[in-house]
Amino acid sequence: MSNYLNILLYVQIGLSVVCMYRIIRGPTIPDRMVGADIFGILVVGICAIISIQTDRSFILDIGIAWIILSFIGTLTLAKYLTGKKLNE
Amino acid sequence: MIGLIFITIGVLFNLLGCIGIIRLPDTYNRLQAATKAVTLGCCSILLGVVFHFGFSDASTKALVAIPILFFASTVGAHALIRGTYHFGIKLGKKSVKDDYKEAVK
Numbered sequence: 456m457s458n459y460l461n462i463l464l465y466v467q468i469g470l471s472v473v474c475m476y477r478i479i480r481g482p483t484i485p486d487r488m489v490g491a492d493i494f495g496i497l498v499v500g501i502c503a504i505i506s507i508q509t510d511r512s513f514i515l516d517i518g519i520a521w522i523i524l525s526f527i528g529t530l531t532l533a534k535y536l537t538g539k540k541l542n543e
Numbered sequence: 544m545i546g547l548i549f550i551t552i553g554v555l556f557n558l559l560g561c562i563g564i565i566r567l568p569d570t571y572n573r574l575q576a577a578t579k580a581v582t583l584g585c586c587s588i589l590l591g592v593v594f595h596f597g598f599s600d601a602s603t604k605a606l607v608a609i610p611i612l613f614f615a616s617t618v619g620a621h622a623l624i625r626g627t628y629h630f631g632i633k634l635g636k637k638s639v640k641d642d643y644k645e646a647v648k
Contacts, residue, residue, distance in 0.1 A: 536626030
């Protein structure tokens with residue numbers, strides 16, 4: 456069972472590398488932001504699988520904190536894209 | 544065992560979303576494909592964690608993480624796509640309909 460979970464973990468890490476490809480290669484600025492947004496969601500799945508493998512529960516806390524920080528970062532970048540100031 | 548099934552389904556959905564983020568031709572298409580599939584996949588992985596741990600502290604944390612992930616990713620994607628439209632990115636060549644252009648006037 457641990458071997459099978461290892462395979463799933465490596466697949467998930469490979470998918471986050473695919474998002475890195477979109478961040479590096481993306482032709483416009485919003486493409487890079489899309490890659491960063493999806494990368495932030497994928498890390499939560501990596502944290503969940505690692506928490507099963509190591510049998511510790513605090514790694515899920517890292518996942519929750521990562522979701523919230525990624526959400527705030529995405530909102531800030533979207534506000535930057537509209538060209539207005541942050542308090543408008 | 545049922546947890547492993549849910550985690551496998553989640554990784555498959557993530558795989559489909561990342562194929563979409565590579566192959567689709569437009570920023571809007573990429574964001575809609577990737578956000579829907581990847582959000583569902585990661586919620587499925589967390590549900591698999593809940594079933595694997597049973598009734599314990601880890602399963603409670605995973606149950607809390609599911610609605611946070613769902614609402615945060617969808618609201619963030621909506622704000623991001625609105626910002627992309629106002630930034631001036633054109634739609635792809637095969638797109639046929641643009642309703643937001645009349646709404647923004």
